Amino acid sequence: MQLHFLGTGAGMPSKERNTSALMVKLLEENGEMWLFDCGEATQHQILHTSLKPRKVTKIFITHLHGDHIFGLPGFLSSRSFQGGDEPLTIYGPAGLQQWVEQTFALSKTHLTYPLQFVEVHEGVIYEDDKFTVRASELRHVVPCFGYRIEQKDLPGELLMDKVQSYGVPKGPLLGQLKKGQDIALDNGTIIQAKDVVAPPKKGFTLAILGDTKYCEQAISLAEQADVVVHEATFDGSTTDLAASYGHATNVEAAKVASKAGAKYLLLNHLSARFLPHDLPIFLAQAQAIFPQTFLTSDQAVFYWNNNNLLF
Ligand SMILES: [Zn+2]
């Protein structure tokens, strides 16, 4: 899994930070890419990368503020021009489907691929054999959701030395053991899968939170998560201001990660008021509460590898 940040700024784009978009690359896990939010010019940010829009199979929108959706019509139509014919599903709050469909109707835009909408509600909004995605409403000035992506545990490896010592022949029996099924050899010996398969490997948990003030819902979405992506529009000196605008500070984001028992915290949605020379202090304020905090920047890529986040 890789997290490729395409836009890490707050409401207004700046030269350094575009509006919100985060590509979650799951190429090793399921061959897909999932995009979280699609602020204006997200497709231009993608032009600087090797990311392929047709590989994006799901888009999760946190809320309907322009800095999170104004790039959507452009992204969706370019995906058509670039030969995308794979179906795409968009998850988001009520009203999103209407907005996209009206935009397409008025601009006479036609897509070459099936587009499906899922209106997000509290609870599990997607599940397959590899992932579960849950949504919960945060506390912003409009309905805004956070998403928790849980990878299901991966089946343990077949321990080949053990398999060989039991004399299991190569072929379909190995596959059955790998699936956790016990087998019988020709000589009548029963081999139990648990004796020759390593324990399952724990999947990762990722919490991607939309705009929000400090809230319990953020903590519960981030509970024991490996990586939490939390907004930090304000800093510790402007906590009251942050809450009145429905936003959080770097310090509050760190409190969320700490209370949730998360492993890593990535701060995004940074206001353009913070200039590059402000950022070391901005980061230090959060790290004082949650040491494993990192700042995101446009085009920063974080890699999930053996239960560690590398960049
Ligand atoms: Zn925003």
Ligand SMILES: [Zn+2]
């Ligand atoms: Zn917002």
